[in-house]
Amino acid sequence: MSGESLNDLAAFMVVAHEKNFTKAAKRLGVSQSALSQTIRALEARLGLRLLNRTTRRVAPTEAGERLLRNIGPRIEEIQHELMMLGDLKEKPSGVIRLTATEFAAESILFPTVSKLVQQxxxxxxxxxxxxxxxxxxxxRFDAGVRPGETIDKDMIAVRIGPxxxxxxxxxxxYFERHSIPQKPQDLTQHKCINLRLSGHGGLYAWEFEKEGRELSVRVDGQLVFNTGSLILKAAQDGLGLAYLPQAQLSPLIESGKLVHVLSDWCEPFSGYHLYYPSRRQPTPAFSLLVESLRYRSK
Structure with missing residues (x-):
């Protein structure tokens, strides 16, 4: 396979993943017209249409899906091995893609990443x-951040927080107008601010534990958000109850802007962990990030 063909296949994978030429071109750092020409040239060489295009959406054809399924992993392996050549460089380099909740990104990832990219x-x-x-x-993320007990067993998990x-x-x-809940079941009588989980689109069930007894409560209310910062704002405005990491709520609780309830039903659990596939050989840059994030109790 020529270098040109390899690059064209890699470009096709990005377009198929993004389902949008504009987003794919931005990710690849090329113009949209140049990317379209690359894909057309690849289709011409293969004699097959790989993508169905509309004004709003791009989707792989049957041939495109087969190409993604059978050749995609091999292209990624080649790209990864090329990135591993960074071992031969004096300085770590490369792109690291991470996914995390808003609070984990702000409180744990960003402080470390900020120092790392400057250095x-x-x-x-x-x-x-x-x-x-x-x-x-x-x-196609290099790693994600979740509480330890929610991570699949086939992943490597590194603790990065308490x-x-x-x-x-x-x-x-809010509590001038509503009674204080004494047990999790009381929340069904309250206005609660729900969190919409992306991906499968469900609402997050509020989880509680006390003396070994675990409860999961499906709450209801007038507001649903997909970001913790908006839940926080709505709670401060008296629009309902928030369910968020205590560390995120603590400054407002300590200042009296929010009132903490059901504390005896919220037991500690495993903190944030960075997780990534066990079969993947980390690049020098990624290994450096992992060690920088690794939690070391004081």
Whole structure:
């Protein structure tokens, strides 16, 4: 396979994944017209249409799906081996793509990444915030961040934060109009601010534990968001109860802007972990990031 063909196949994979020429061109750092010409040339050489194009969407044809399924993993292996040549460089380099919740990205990832990119100018980092259970292999992320007990057994998990607690809180104004819940089941009588999980699109069930008893409560309310920052704002405005990491709520609880409830039902659990596929050989830049994030208890 010529170098030109390899590059064209790699470009096709990006377009098929993004399902949009504009987004794919931006990711590849080329013009949209140049990318379209590349794909047309690849289709002409193969004598097959690989993509169905409309004004709004791009989707692989049957031939395109087969190409993605059978050749895609091999192209990724080749690209990864080329990235591994960074071992021969004096300085770590390359692009690292990470996915995490908004709070994990802000409180744990960003402080470390900020220092790393200043120290190593050849390292580039992309952080995508997402509350869904992202498939990092399918979505082509190098790693993700989740609480330890939610990570699949076939992944390598590195602890990057202390133990966590979830917390339920509402504004003083809210509790002037509503009674304070004494047990998780009472939440069904309250206005609760729901979190929409991306990917499968479901609402996040509020989880509780006390003395070994575990409960999962499906709450209801007028508001649903897919970001923790908006849930926080709505709770401060008295629009309902929030269920978020206690560390995220603590400054507002301590200042009196929010009232903490059901604390005896929110036991500590495994903190944030960075996870990535066990079969993948980390690049020098990625290994450097992992060691920088690794949690070391004081």
């Amino acid at each position: 190593y100018p050849d390292i580039k980092v992309e952080i995508v915030t997402d509350y869904g259970l992202t498939d990092i292999v399918t979505e 133990q966590m607690r979830m917390a339920v809180a509402g504004s003083p104004d």
